[in-house]
Amino acid sequence: MGKKKDEKGIENEWLEFSKSVYEIKSKSQDDFEKYINLIASGGLGLTIAFFDKIVQIDIAIHLWIIVVGWFSLAFTLLMNLLSHYKSVKFSELTISEINNKDYDAVFENVERRNRKINRFNFISLASLITGVLSIILFVIINIYNMNNNPKPTPNQQPKPSTEEKNRGRTTPQPPQVRPSTNPKK
Numbered sequence: 001m002g003k004k005k006d007e008k009g010i011e012n013e014w015l016e017f018s019k020s021v022y023e024i025k026s027k028s029q030d031d032f033e034k035y036i037n038l039i040a041s042g043g044l045g046l047t048i049a050f051f052d053k054i055v056q057i058d059i060a061i062h063l064w065i066i067v068v069g070w071f072s073l074a075f076t077l078l079m080n081l082l083s084h085y086k087s088v089k090f091s092e093l094t095i096s097e098i099n100n101k102d103y104d105a106v107f108e109n110v111e112r113r114n115r116k117i118n119r120f121n122f123i124s125l126a127s128l129i130t131g132v133l134s135i136i137l138f139v140i141i142n143i144y145n146m147n148n149n150p151k152p153t154p155n156q157q158p159k160p161s162t163e164e165k166n167r168g169r170t171t172p173q174p175p176q177v178r179p180s181t182n183p184k185k
Contacts, residue, residue: 033080036124040076040131043069047135055142059149065138072131076124083120090117 047054048070090113097105 032121033084036076036080036128040073040080040128043132043135044073044077054139056146059146060142061145062138062141065134065141069131069134069138072127072134076127076131079120079124079127083117083124086120087117090114 047066051057051066094106094110094113097103097109
């Protein structure tokens with residue numbers, strides 16, 4: 001009898017441990033979703049808003065790279081949104097199966113449904129990485145390009161000679177042809 005109590009105690013400890021691992025997993029999944037959204041939306045918003053501050057558009061090269069980055073970040077947000085939607089729908093189906101006491105369907109479908117959600121999450125992560133790396137690559141290429149090909153400065157007015165500087169402002173010379181002293185009537 002003492003052995004059964006010990007086994008029951010050990011089983012309860014493992015059950016509690018399993019619950020804590022599940023809670024940590026659930027919290028990590030929530031954080032994953034939040035951080036994907038935060039990074040993708042922040043990166044997209046900042047690079048679009050401050051594009052002209054990052055790279056001078058008139059001398060930027062390989063603009064297609066930043067476009068790929070922007071589309072990847074937007075795709076990340078869409079995939080993450082779809083993942084949330086599907087997760088809610090799958091949870092509702094699982095609850096319905098449990099309420100209908102169709103336990104065999106629960107066991108069959110939960111794993112399949114989770115695989116689909118995991119695929120969405122993987123695609124979101126891959127798209128996020130592609131977007132961030134594309135934007136970083138674009139900035140590096142263009143900063144390197146700007147440093148190696150400095151933008152020519154616009155033509156400036158010629159500076160006055162030192163004599164003119166010392167005299168201050170002078171009145172320009174009048175025209176050589178003088179007006180007539182007898183005005184026409």
